[in-house]
Amino acid sequence: MPVVVDPDPMVVETLLASMPAGSHGVESVDRLNAWLSSHSDEYVVVLGPTLTDEESVLTCEALRTTAPTISTILAREHLDGDLLGAAMKAGARDVVHHTDSAALAEALNRAFELFLALRGPSGAMHMSKVIAVFSPKGGVGKTTIAVNLALALTEKGARRVCLVDLDLAFGDVAITMQLFPTHSIEQAIGSEDALDVEMVDQLLTRHQDSLMVLAAPPHPDTRERVTPLLVSRIIRTLRETFDYIVVDTAPAFDEQVLTALDETDEVVLVTTLDVPTLKNVKVAVETFDALHIARDNRHLVLNRADDEVGINADKVEGILGMTVDAQISSSLGIAAATNAGSPVIVSDPDHQLSTAVRQLAVTLAGELAGTMGAPEPSNNPQSDADAKNRRTRRRK
Structure with missing residues (x-):
């Protein structure tokens, strides 16, 4: 290209x-x-x-x-x-x-x-990775993590990354980044059998930091018309040209989210340190186990991880049976950056959230990931049948 x-x-x-x-x-x-x-x-x-x-x-x-x-x-x-x-x-x-x-x-x-x-016409196979950012409970900072992680993965433009807002009823990715999309996933409805790279490319909105965004529909009533098959075809089409596809999911196990998880290589689970959220996340982990979703490729992020609440990282690891990959403390700066439409990793590269997310990007990339605003780095599918079978088992 x-x-x-x-x-x-x-x-x-x-x-x-x-x-x-x-x-x-x-x-x-x-x-x-x-x-x-x-x-x-x-x-x-x-x-x-x-x-x-x-x-x-x-x-x-x-x-x-x-x-x-x-x-x-x-x-x-x-x-x-x-x-x-x-x-x-x-x-x-x-x-x-x-x-x-x-x-x-x-x-x-x-x-x-x-x-x-x-x-010759046959080039090397393009390799890509789909990363789903998920939480079963809203309000835990999932979209903030997804946006900053996607920006970290771009390595300031050295990687091609697309952020997909799959919270189809109340997606906030565009407003969080102060983007004003003219197109969204809504324009792809009914095109399951006609999707190609050129069509999907026309639905994307470019952020100034080399990140492409597929926005959620502007109205929640569109959600029911976005079929699981469309979600699968969009993700697979994005795989053809993007190195990383970060999917910001809805806080629910609906058919669209389950389909995205079917296509996922890595899952980032976001939780806060309150008992109701931890209970829901534990149920989500058990659901992942039952559906064989990213069993060895799950990453746990503790958001608003303050010692004063009485639950620490060790307790969380014991409850969920997962190692904590990143901890982010409460900060007014995060809310201020969100309100200003400038992700923290761009507006404040030294912020503790920026540091935590960059390290998570390193883990997900499996190599030295570059940084937004930090020193420059050195220069030096799953089949349709398999996905359908899993969804059939869920409905039984």
Whole structure:
């Protein structure tokens, strides 16, 4: 897929609008290097107009020798002879005006044809991971954890991450991030048999920190029209182009949530230290066991974990039979960040929630995950039949 490099988010957004579904944007050449180190199926890099001519030419030169199957296209504000000569000498495939969508599309097509000729039509298999953030009780901070975790997993743009708001009646992901989606999962209703990457891509809303969001419907009465099959098809389609899909679930074992859990590789359970919530979480764990959901891939987060309440992490581990992966204390700063529409991991990278969520991202990624606002990292399906059988067993 194409990758756009430009430090201006608006420029990235404009260029991506002229590119195939699944294209990605990063803010710097450093982030591009991190992205390419873990993605072997990219065939073209578009260097945006905000990058200097010198940096663009140097990047073309570097990619010419380190990644010869990847074409470079310079999208410039001014096209002059000296730049064209330097770019072509450095190995650029094309130089186009950044507002010429037709010229950019033609250049992308030529790059793809060259990629197929050099490498062949069969590329490496894309690997992805689905992470469900779940709690059987509302009001425990589940959406806050999901939003910040998804941002941590993007590694500042070096990973392609989608956050799916599957609280179909009262989803808060968009408002928490101050997003105003023009589309949501509602527009996919009835398209179970026609979904593809391009269609799903049109439903997504881009957050400024390289995170894509599939918003919940704006009205709760839409929930019943979102079928379990649609949920499954959306998640599987997202797997084709995203490295991580984080699903913020509803606080219930409804059919849509159960279907998402069927597709899940990892589950993050969120609880607070009060007896009613712990009781419900224990029932949820027993349900997971009965349905064989992510048995060896569950992660427990204690939110508002204050010593004064009389229940500590050791007691929770004894009650639930799970190891605590992260503890987050009560903080007015978290509520303030939510009200301001700026996730804590972005607005306050040193906050204890930011630290805890970044460490959780490291655990989930299985490698050194980058950080939002922290030092830069080194550059160095389950079948439809299986899922249907599990849902049939639940209804019996």
